[in-house]
Amino acid sequence: MGVVSYELVVNSPIPPAKLYKALVLDSDILLPKIMPQAIKSVEILEGDGGPGTIKKVTFGEGSQFKYSKHKIEAIDKENLKFRHSVIEGDMLMNVIEKITYEIKFEQSPDGGCICKESSSYYTIGDFELNKDQLKAGKEKALGMFKAVEAYLLANPDAY
Template identity: 65%
Template sequence: MGVFTYEMEVVTKIPPAKIFNALIHDGDKLIPKIVPQAIKTVELIEGDGGPGSIKKITFGEGSQFDYVKHKVEALDKENFIYSYSVIEGDALMKSLEKITYEIKLAPSPDGGSLCKNISKYYTIGDFAITGEQIKAGKEKSSGLFKAIEAYLLANPDAY
């Protein structure tokens, strides 16, 4: 088994508490509403949304995948840290044991936020992640983040 790690940083004008509430706290409801072509539904299968909880994410019609199941690993509302693992679903492509994500939000000097996302792909056997796959993953993550940012900028009283 190999582990492939990549990091991505995104800067936004939205303060950490506001983006955390929209993206993490209310994301299960908000994301399908603003990007239904990407994520159709998010269903809590087990737990209360905190660590140990399992969520089923059903992708929209434009996705190459049908669904994944996430396990919430950590949720730190005070420090704006959220981590989860993809533990089941066709996005694992029968070549990955799991994918973990850790999202950290920190204040930026201009009153906005710096969002750091660390992704780790745990491969099965000698499977290797390609540069194209990493680029595609970064583009999807960035697109989702930018969609939430655009929603919050267009709706300044939300959250």
């Protein structure tokens, strides 16, 4: 097994607590609402929404994948941190054991937010991810982030 990691840092004019609530705490409802072509639905399969919870994400018709299962590893509302792993689904392509995402939201000097995401891909056997596969993962994460940011900018009273 190999591990390939990357980091993504994004600045936003949205305050960190507001972005955390929308992108982490309410994402199961918000993402299918604003990105139905990418995410059709999110359902809890087991757990109460806290650490250990398993969720099934069903992707929309605009996605190349059908579904994935995610396990919530940690939620730290006070420090605006969140960690979860993709543990099953066709996005793992039978060559990745799991993908772990750790996200942290920090206050920026201008009143907005600095979002830091680190992603780790745990590959099976000798499989190596190429730069294009990593770039595609970064672009999808950034696209979701920007969609939520745009929604919050257009709906300042939300959250």
